[in-house]
Amino acid sequence: MTDLLIATTNAGKIREILPILEGTSVRLRTLADLGTVPPEPEETGASFAQNARLKAEYYAEKTGLLTVAEDSGLVIDALDGRPGIHSARYQGETYPDKFANLYKELAPFPRPWKARYFCALCVSTPSVINSQSQGVFSCSGVVLGEIAPQPKGTHGFGYDPVFFYPEFNATFGEIDDARKSSVAHRGKAFRKLREYLLLHPL
Numbered sequence: 001m002t003d004l005l006i007a008t009t010n011a012g013k014i015r016e017i018l019p020i021l022e023g024t025s026v027r028l029r030t031l032a033d034l035g036t037v038p039p040e041p042e043e044t045g046a047s048f049a050q051n052a053r054l055k056a057e058y059y060a061e062k063t064g065l066l067t068v069a070e071d072s073g074l075v076i077d078a079l080d081g082r083p084g085i086h087s088a089r090y091q092g093e094t095y096p097d098k099f100a101n102l103y104k105e106l107a108p109f110p111r112p113w114k115a116r117y118f119c120a121l122c123v124s125t126p127s128v129i130n131s132q133s134q135g136v137f138s139c140s141g142v143v144l145g146e147i148a149p150q151p152k153g154t155h156g157f158g159y160d161p162v163f164f165y166p167e168f169n170a171t172f173g174e175i176d177d178a179r180k181s182s183v184a185h186r187g188k189a190f191r192k193l194r195e196y197l198l199l200h201p202l
Contacts, residue, residue, distance in 0.1 A: 012157035025201035048120035141188030
């Protein structure tokens with residue numbers, strides 16, 4: 001059975017990803033399973049897809065393992081797509097700080113504040129397996145919503161308390177992990193990977 005490294009240290013992401021990929025043809029490993037964790041690479045890509053591939057290739061090369069990495073973030077129409085690929089690095093030391101700054105930026109614009117969560121995923125092999133590190137599989141997932149008038153809920157992580165999903169009449173911060181994953185960007189992307197692994201055992 002081939003090991004597949006899930007290249008993230010974000011506990012919330014791992015909590016969402018592991019149940020989706022269980023029962024496939026790979027043995028799932030996380031960075032926490034490694035004796036020595038490589039330092040995080042600088043995310044220099046101009047898109048979610050570029051950053052996902054950059055991280056997948058980096059960790060595959062550093063660890064010698066087949067690796068899946070994702071890059072995701074919040075895209076807000078009124079802010080011309082920001083914070084986008086800079087979501088984790090958006091101004092604010094904590095997420096409540098980030099929320100406050102977002103609301104300041106959005107204040108001049110009329111509601112609803114249309115937004116979407118986007119996730120790009122890439123699986124790469126290390127050069128110790130192939131003559132050159134290369135992508136094996138890539139895909140993306142997106143979920144449409146709005147920025148809520150104020151943060152609500154304590155579930156999820158990141159921007160979930162401010163991401164309002166109209167079909168549920170709730171923010172992602174107000175629903176449990178399973179319900180969120182059933183419609184969210186990361187769940188959609190990793191279910192595509194699950195389907196790929198079931199059809200193409202590694």
